[in-house]
Amino acid sequence: MLRVHSPPSAVRVVTAPKSERSRSPAGRASAPCGKLQLDLDTEHGLLADGLLPFSVCQTVTREIWAAARAEAEALHRKQKRRTTTRLEENVSECSFPLSLGPSEPSQTQSDEQLAGTVPAEEVVSLALKALSSALDRSGLSLPSANVSAAGGRPSPAEDVVLSRVRTLSLCAVAYWREVSQDLGKAAASLARFLEMQRRLYWRRPPWRGVNLGGWLLLEPGPSHELFQQFGARNSHCEWQLLHQMRNKLGPQRAAEVLEAHRSTFVTEEDFQQIKSYGFNAVRIPFGYWIVTGPSNGDLYVGPALDILDRALAWCKHLGLQVLLDLHGAPGGESGETPCGREMKDWRWERWRFEESLEALKIIAERYKGHPAVSGIAVCNEPSEKVPADVLCQFYDQAIQAIRAAGMPPDEVSIVLPVYRTERLDEIWRLWNKVFDGFARHANVAFDLHLYHCFGAWWQRQGLKSHLRMTKRDRKILRRVPAVVGEWSLALPDRAMASSENDEEAYRSFASAQLDAYGHASHGWFFWNWRDSPEHHGWDAKMCLQRHWLSPVEWKDIPRSQRSLVGK
Numbered sequence: 001m002l003r004v005h006s007p008p009s010a011v012r013v014v015t016a017p018k019s020e021r022s023r024s025p026a027g028r029a030s031a032p033c034g035k036l037q038l039d040l041d042t043e044h045g046l047l048a049d050g051l052l053p054f055s056v057c058q059t060v061t062r063e064i065w066a067a068a069r070a071e072a073e074a075l076h077r078k079q080k081r082r083t084t085t086r087l088e089e090n091v092s093e094c095s096f097p098l099s100l101g102p103s104e105p106s107q108t109q110s111d112e113q114l115a116g117t118v119p120a121e122e123v124v125s126l127a128l129k130a131l132s133s134a135l136d137r138s139g140l141s142l143p144s145a146n147v148s149a150a151g152g153r154p155s156p157a158e159d160v161v162l163s164r165v166r167t168l169s170l171c172a173v174a175y176w177r178e179v180s181q182d183l184g185k186a187a188a189s190l191a192r193f194l195e196m197q198r199r200l201y202w203r204r205p206p207w208r209g210v211n212l213g214g215w216l217l218l219e220p221g222p223s224h225e226l227f228q229q230f231g232a233r234n235s236h237c238e239w240q241l242l243h244q245m246r247n248k249l250g251p252q253r254a255a256e257v258l259e260a261h262r263s264t265f266v267t268e269e270d271f272q273q274i275k276s277y278g279f280n281a282v283r284i285p286f287g288y289w290i291v292t293g294p295s296n297g298d299l300y301v302g303p304a305l306d307i308l309d310r311a312l313a314w315c316k317h318l319g320l321q322v323l324l325d326l327h328g329a330p331g332g333e334s335g336e337t338p339c340g341r342e343m344k345d346w347r348w349e350r351w352r353f354e355e356s357l358e359a360l361k362i363i364a365e366r367y368k369g370h371p372a373v374s375g376i377a378v379c380n381e382p383s384e385k386v387p388a389d390v391l392c393q394f395y396d397q398a399i400q401a402i403r404a405a406g407m408p409p410d411e412v413s414i415v416l417p418v419y420r421t422e423r424l425d426e427i428w429r430l431w432n433k434v435f436d437g438f439a440r441h442a443n444v445a446f447d448l449h450l451y452h453c454f455g456a457w458w459q460r461q462g463l464k465s466h467l468r469m470t471k472r473d474r475k476i477l478r479r480v481p482a483v484v485g486e487w488s489l490a491l492p493d494r495a496m497a498s499s500e501n502d503e504e505a506y507r508s509f510a511s512a513q514l515d516a517y518g519h520a521s522h523g524w525f526f527w528n529w530r531d532s533p534e535h536h537g538w539d540a541k542m543c544l545q546r547h548w549l550s551p552v553e554w555k556d557i558p559r560s561q562r563s564l565v566g567k
Contacts, residue, residue: 057197057410123169161200210540212284216290216327217290239300268314283485324373338381357397368407374412378415466491473513488528489538491537507547
């Protein structure tokens with residue numbers, strides 16, 4: 001269901017003579033194509049800052065996408081190139097730009113660069129007509145008696161809307177022209193298309209946050225005190241720890257200890273500190289049992305939605321955004337510790353997809369319209385054993401379930417974990433080719449976890465190599481709508497040994513990562529708010545206290561003024 005906000009009191013859609021349009025003040029964009037001029041009320045919210053009702057944005061986006069595809073197909077036929085069938089076949093043969101190819105398209109490409117050598121003004125013109133019609137159907141146009149009051153000077157809000165719609169159109173044209181030739185460039189065009197679409201209706205800033213891991217799903221690092229007390233040697237996940245606790249304490253007492261942990265591990269004071277450090281969001285990982293209680297004979301303890309309720313109330317009071325993260329799926333999305341149960345013989349068929357969808361529906365229905373909730377992740381780190389088509393099918397169903405439960409795109413982003421960049425190629429192509437996922441579903445993002453410490457290759461790299469690799473991550477993030485759901489300052493021993501100063505190594509690594517992850521369209525979350533004191537680079541509080549992390553790096557402060565902050 002689409003929610004259309006109440007219209008502002010003054011919106012005009014008029015046709016302006018070309019002579020009047022030419023009198024736009026210097027530095028402002030004139031109305032594109034000489035077709036339409038919008039005069040938007042700058043005192044009444046929704047359209048004042050260049051935002052549109054999502055229903056209007058959706059209509060315009062669909063018109064643009066269809067027109068751009070048709071334009072590209074006509075161009076190919078005219079130039080006697082490949083047929084549409086051959087074009088679609090070539091998409092599956094291309095590779096996602098992890099290697100990036102010879103060029104790196106700029107985030108500030110000009111309209112001419114986006115459109116190519118052939119004018120794309122017909123698509124822009126259709127987009128503006130669609131915008132006019134959609135606004136009119138939404139009751140956002142004034143009676144004809146007021147239209148004559150419009151002058152030739154575009155308002156700032158008008159400039160913003162028309163500029164974004166124009167760029168949206170040119171990005172769509174560029175994508176459909178490039179997709180059979182250079183998938184790297186096509187990916188960049190699609191990413192910018194989605195970014196510009198989101199800017200037309202999304203009010204919130206990108207996430208700059210921390211994870212609250214180890215709270216509603218136990219892991220050895222963040223929940224180290226419980227693991228040390230009840231099973232450090234024999235427990236590597238929540239399931240194993242609960243088994244040890246039950247053996248030592250009995251089922252009832254074990255449940256009481258766990259409930260005490262949930263009530264005290266993260267408090268209102270933690271949220272206040274998170275806010276004071278300059279973060280604007282938290283990612284809250286939880287197991288499905290927090291939502292529905294354990295099923296299928298699982299050992300977990302739940303439900304415990306009252307804990308989430310209280311956390312969201314604190315976030316609402318403090319103005320923090322929340323990404324709700326279904327971190328442990330029924331049956332597990334892998335056989336690894338983060339999903340709640342380590343299982344060496346885990347098979348992807350164990351993942352109970354229908355139960356996962358049910359948990360997501362409950363969360364969406366419970367928290368729809370909550371001012372703190374701006375995102376929901378449908379799972380955490382899916383195993384590579386899960387076939388890509390099965391994973392994308394689940395993602396498609398999860399998006400539909402969440403939207404149908406009352407979380408529209410202009411209120412909540414939906415996060416789809418890819419997890420490792422090595423799988424981005426496969427999932428990106430399948431999501432676009434088979435599911436048309438980014439075109440059909442607005443405000444979705446892939447989740448990437450960008451760690452530099454797992455695997456033999458990373459262990460062999462020196463510090464300079466780690467810093468260089470953050471530039472690769474930056475290039476990838478500019479080609480796909482994404483959130484970096486997890487990252488840390490953890491570095492292998494060899495990287496630390498190659499640095500003359502450990503403190504400076506951590507600061508340089510943090511700065512390089514923040515510079516790269518700032519290009520993620522939806523933002524990033526540091527792992528974790530707190531961790532074992534033995535694990536350097538994982539505990540955000542410690543990293544901040546030691547000045548390895550600096551809020552100046554992610555606050556909206558011009559670089560030229562950052563040295564003055566705190567003086």
